[in-house]
Amino acid sequence: MALASATGKPCHNPPIVKKICLSVGDRSEERTVESWFADAKPIDSLEPEIAFRLWDQFHPAPEHQPEPLDLPEFPRASRLLARTSEVTAHEAELAAYYGRVAALARQHALKIHQVRQYFWMDLRLDNEEADVHLSFPWYDTVSSMDHFLAAVAGNDQGMLHDDQDQGWAVEAWAFDGTLYIRQSNPDSDDEPGQSVVLPRADLQARIAPLRERTAKLMAYLAKELGPDVWLGGEVQSAGPFDQR
Known part of the structure; x- marks a missing residue:
């Protein structure tokens, strides 16, 4: 080609x-x-998904014992992850879970920056059949994830995305409808990482409904809970962390 x-x-x-x-x-x-293009694994597709990280305990402070935190009961593949596709039609139950987090934070007079980890999210690109699993461990808000998703969903050519943090790096390139993605550890020469090549249009077609679904969920949660913590925004004065 x-x-x-x-x-x-x-x-x-x-x-x-x-x-x-x-x-x-x-x-x-x-x-x-990039020389790694030649070693990229050809695959048909990747399934992008964003998930909410769940906690079954609330840790108010190092000197306090953790308190139980009831998880949502809707069906999901992983006990401590709620994928956006799994949350659909169960938005109220997820909002109630985060309401319990907010109540415990108020009980211990904690501000949002002290409990932000309870609102972290995950972005993954998976192909189970090909045993390809790309993760973004340093992207824990929708705003950070969407930089990558928007770049792939667009029409630019050449390098689309290049980022790294401790022990992790990701880059994405596109040429003539073909997409190359590589995840690696820049701090280690012994870890080869993963690199794949696939049709760009297929991943774009999967990203579009994911972004739409996620945006609707964020709007619902923000309406129910006040602070838009999942988007990386600041707490609103009348949100559930307001101490008044």
């Missing part, structure tokens, strides 16, 4: 080699791209 140039003209190098063709004015030139 040929790569698209910056002007939309096809280049004749295959997408997994180390060179791509770019048209600059009336000239064509080759530029080196």
Whole structure:
């Protein structure tokens, strides 16, 4: 398959080699791209999902014993994770769970920044059949996750996303409808990480309903609870953490 140039003209190098063709004015030139493209695992698709991290205990302070925290009862694959697809039609039950978190925080006179971990979320890209599991451990709010999702969902070519934090890095590239994603550990030469290549349109088609579903859930929770903690925003004065 040929790569698209910056002007939309096809280049004749295959997408997994180390060179791509770019048209600059009336000239064509080759530029080196990432060497890991050649080792990327070809897959048909990835399933993107965002999940709420749940806790079955509330830890008010190091000197206090943890207190039990009742979990939502709706069906889900993982006891301490609630995927957006699982929460649909159970929004009130999830809101009630977070209401219990807020009540315990008020009881111990805790501010939102002291209990923010109870509102963390997870973003994952999985293909069970191909045994591919890409995680984003440093993205714990919708706003941080959406930078990646929006980049893949758009139409830009070349490097779409590049980020790293302690022991983790992710990068995504796109050329002519083909998407390359790599997760690695920049602090270790002994961990090869995971790299995949797949059709961009398929992942885009899955990202669109995920973003829509997540936005609706965030709006519901914000309406019920006040502070928009999942989006990384600031606490509203009349929210459930208000100590008045």
